[in-house]
Amino acid sequence: MRLVTIVSLSIAAMGLSVSASKPAPAPFEGTWLRCDTNAGYRVCGYAQTTQRGKRVCGVEGYVATNSFYHTRFVGTAEGTSARIDKICGRPGSETDTHCADQAPRDLDPGEKVGWGTSRNKFHVCKDRIHSRPGDQVFDCATAVRDAGMPKVRRLPKSDGPDEIERAWLASCTAGRE
16 A cells, blocks of 8 residues: 555656746747738738747738738736837838838938837637737727637748748847847
């Protein structure tokens, strides 16, 4: 009986150490996609993010006022929320600053190049990513069921970031943006 108890406790301890060694998944490690139909055309927005510790890197693409916009951002995770610390992309609703390697050669006076600031935060809950101004309270418990973008395993090439954006994301994840 004693031998059975010792063996059982040893097996239980091994099981606990295995499960304890698994790190908790990072909430901002993933890909999100939402597609709709607008004037008979399929229109998609996406976000692809990586997380290392509290550092979050991401690329986002979306359609607004019949134009496609893209952004790159670096943020700081705080649980299931991430504050955007710096952002750049095609100037539009999310940023007013071109990314340095993507600025047009014939910039208009007053156009900005480099990193800009953002008031937005991202929130992950129920396998969806939500973007809100940082001063707005966000609670996963009261989030609208179909709001935000649902998480997907991977993006179709036609709906996701191009090779340049994927390379930037890998570089940012490695600590070089």
